[in-house]
Amino acid sequence: MALLRVAGALTEAPDVAGERQRRRGGGRRLSPLPTAVLLLGAVYCLLPVAWVLVASTKSTAQLFNTFTFAPDGSLWSNIASLSSYAGGVFWHWLLNTAIYAIGGALLSTVVSALAGYALAKYEFRGRSALFNLLLAGVLVPPVVLAVPQYLLLAKVGLTDTYWSVLLPSVLSPYGIYLARIYALAAVPDEVIESARVDGCREGRLFAQIAVPMMVPGLVTVFLFQFVAVWNNFLLPYIMLSDENKFPITVGLYTLLNRGSTAPSLYSLVVTGSMLSILPLIIAFLVLQRYWRADIASGAVKQ
Amino acid sequence: MRQKSSFSPGGFGGVVPPRKRGGTAPRLAPYAFVAPAVVLFALLLLIPIGYTVFLSFEKSQVSGLGLGPGERKQVFAGLANYVSGLTDPTFLSSLLRVLLYSLILVPVMLGLALLFALLLDAERVGLQRFARLSIFLPYAVPTVIASLLWGFLYLPTVSPFPAILSRLGLSMPNLFATHTALFSVANIGVWGGTGFNMIVIYTALRAMPAELYEAARIDGASQVQIALRIKIPMISPALVLTGVFSIIATLQVFNEPQTLAPLTNTISPDWMPLMKIYDLAFNDNNAYAAAALSVVIAAGMFVLSYGLLRLSNKYVFEGR
Numbered sequence: 001m002a003l004l005r006v007a008g009a010l011t012e013a014p015d016v017a018g019e020r021q022r023r024r025g026g027g028r029r030l031s032p033l034p035t036a037v038l039l040l041g042a043v044y045c046l047l048p049v050a051w052v053l054v055a056s057t058k059s060t061a062q063l064f065n066t067f068t069f070a071p072d073g074s075l076w077s078n079i080a081s082l083s084s085y086a087g088g089v090f091w092h093w094l095l096n097t098a099i100y101a102i103g104g105a106l107l108s109t110v111v112s113a114l115a116g117y118a119l120a121k122y123e124f125r126g127r128s129a130l131f132n133l134l135l136a137g138v139l140v141p142p143v144v145l146a147v148p149q150y151l152l153l154a155k156v157g158l159t160d161t162y163w164s165v166l167l168p169s170v171l172s173p174y175g176i177y178l179a180r181i182y183a184l185a186a187v188p189d190e191v192i193e194s195a196r197v198d199g200c201r202e203g204r205l206f207a208q209i210a211v212p213m214m215v216p217g218l219v220t221v222f223l224f225q226f227v228a229v230w231n232n233f234l235l236p237y238i239m240l241s242d243e244n245k246f247p248i249t250v251g252l253y254t255l256l257n258r259g260s261t262a263p264s265l266y267s268l269v270v271t272g273s274m275l276s277i278l279p280l281i282i283a284f285l286v287l288q289r290y291w292r293a294d295i296a297s298g299a300v301k302q
Numbered sequence: 303m304r305q306k307s308s309f310s311p312g313g314f315g316g317v318v319p320p321r322k323r324g325g326t327a328p329r330l331a332p333y334a335f336v337a338p339a340v341v342l343f344a345l346l347l348l349i350p351i352g353y354t355v356f357l358s359f360e361k362s363q364v365s366g367l368g369l370g371p372g373e374r375k376q377v378f379a380g381l382a383n384y385v386s387g388l389t390d391p392t393f394l395s396s397l398l399r400v401l402l403y404s405l406i407l408v409p410v411m412l413g414l415a416l417l418f419a420l421l422l423d424a425e426r427v428g429l430q431r432f433a434r435l436s437i438f439l440p441y442a443v444p445t446v447i448a449s450l451l452w453g454f455l456y457l458p459t460v461s462p463f464p465a466i467l468s469r470l471g472l473s474m475p476n477l478f479a480t481h482t483a484l485f486s487v488a489n490i491g492v493w494g495g496t497g498f499n500m501i502v503i504y505t506a507l508r509a510m511p512a513e514l515y516e517a518a519r520i521d522g523a524s525q526v527q528i529a530l531r532i533k534i535p536m537i538s539p540a541l542v543l544t545g546v547f548s549i550i551a552t553l554q555v556f557n558e559p560q561t562l563a564p565l566t567n568t569i570s571p572d573w574m575p576l577m578k579i580y581d582l583a584f585n586d587n588n589a590y591a592a593a594a595l596s597v598v599i600a601a602g603m604f605v606l607s608y609g610l611l612r613l614s615n616k617y618v619f620e621g622r
Binding site for chain 2: 029030031034035037038039041042044045046047048049051052055063064067069110111112114115117118119122124127130133134137139140141144145147148149150151152167168170171173176202203206227230231233234238248249250252253256257259260266269270273276277280281283284285
């Protein structure tokens with residue numbers, strides 16, 4: 001229930017709120033103090049983002065010597081020097097992050113959908129034991145697992161490959177938990193039964209009947225895992241040593257690390273940070289809209 | 303020969319055996335569906351956990367100069383790794399530090415999240431849509447990038463704050479000093495986590511039927527009174543849950559201090575428990591000691607989350 005509420009929060013809040021606001025929208029006077037508090041909160045949250053947008057327009061010398069909230073014209077030359085750094089490795093990092101996050105989240109959604117559907121819609125020996133085991137998996141700190149995962153993958157020669165980052169991202173006990181809830185709520189038993197009576201095989205039943213009904217929930221599973229992989233630092237940091245396979249988080253971290261001896265790299269880190277959160281912010285705004293559309297279709301409600 | 307067909311699982315393969323209407327579901331299909339998850343779970347969770355436990359009771363024994371082949375051997379160590387880990391003062395101080403960190407971060411973050419959620423839910427408050435989006439925005443920024451951004455804002459040579467503060471006649475404190483670094487790191491956690499928790503609490507508020515406080519309003523209760531007396535008690539389950547999950551997450555802090563470390567000497571490689579584990583495993587090449595501390599932390603985490611969830615179940619959900 002706990003985790004469900006969290007998931008529901010993302011999908012439900014915006015739409016319900018919009019509705020209430022519309023309903024409420026009279027021309028009544030605003031109270032200044034609460035509005036000011038909200039404004040302060042928004043400023044606090046936007047401040048670092050605004051700063052990096054401005055700071056990425058400054059050359060290294062200006063970054064260290066001028067008031068950093070005054071913009072300047074070096075954005076293009078910063079992007080150019082970032083692009084030429086170590087043979088354009090920065091763009092590799094962005095591409096890798098996209099591969100890890102999209103690939104990992106997609107595979108994870110497929111695995112979660114399969115397992116969640118089976119746990120929700122079939123009676124089979126060991127079902128509740130399996131479900132409890134998976135739930136316990138939610139509580140295992142992923143960071144504690146990273147070290148033994150590295151040692152084991154090293155034994156089979158998989159460290160420093162794309163798979164060493166992708167593979168651990170595919171399993172998401174939380175995703176399976178969510179998928180089970182969505183399957184329970186969205187796929188009626190009667191539909192399954194009548195499909196079986198019509199001679200539909202189980203594999204087709206899942207792919208062509210259950211999955212379309214679960215789609216809104218599976219999008220949430222995908223989003224959660226996408227954010228988790230995009231955020232991941234420790235796992236790729238441990239697994240990878242080849243710069244060309246780094247995701248953006250590890251890449252910028254190593255750049256900062258080198259910058260402590262060569263401050264000229266700082267402006268590259270600043271520009272790189274700006275370029276890497278820009279797509280995230282755009283995706284975030286687009287997804288906000290999607291989350292609304294999601295609830296309008298009446299799914300995921302519980 | 304044909305007898306074998308009795309083995310064919312109902313409905314999973316090609317032949318659908320005649321079944322009663324509304325008959326039992328096929329037997330093998332669910333196993334096929336959960337198989338990928340089970341295999342991955344075994345490979346990525348069970349085996350690594352087992353391997354960690356195994357390693358924690360082993361050690362590397364050096365014979366001779368330890369240079370030739372076969373001079374380094376893995377032997378049974380008993381509880382030696384646990385004893386040395388749990389008596390290591392740097393580990394103990396990192397434990398203390400992470401507890402303090404959690405104690406600073408969680409109340410501030412959840413306090414702000416609750417305040418903003420109540421304001422988003424209140425009437426006659428402006429900028430609600432703008433604030434909701436802005437405060438939730440940091441959720442989309444990876445913690446490493448967030449730490450980089452704040453790290454630069456903390457650095458006096460790059461930060462805009464010294465210029466602003468000096469106009470007000472103030473000077474910027476050293477945000478990386480021994481006593482301030484913990485707050486500086488906690489601020490990044492607050493920045494990144496407030497929006498998500500705000501949305502969770504806000505959703506709980508929205509789920510409350512408005513009739514509950516309509517009567518109070520008619521009786522002349524102020525918005526603050528309604529918030530304190532009606533709304534907060536009603537959403538206490540959501541508050542407890544966000545609290546439990548926040549505590550568990552903050553105790554695993556790694557990305558923020560690790561990212562800030564290159565900017566300051568205050569943050570040592572063993573500053574937080576998980577940094578200590580990383581340091582042991584990859585800088586000291588002592589996977590055995592790292593494994594023992596991993597087991598200790600995983601066990602502690604498990605007991606804590608189980609205990610907290612039990613407690614919250616008992617007092618918040620059943621006691622109503």
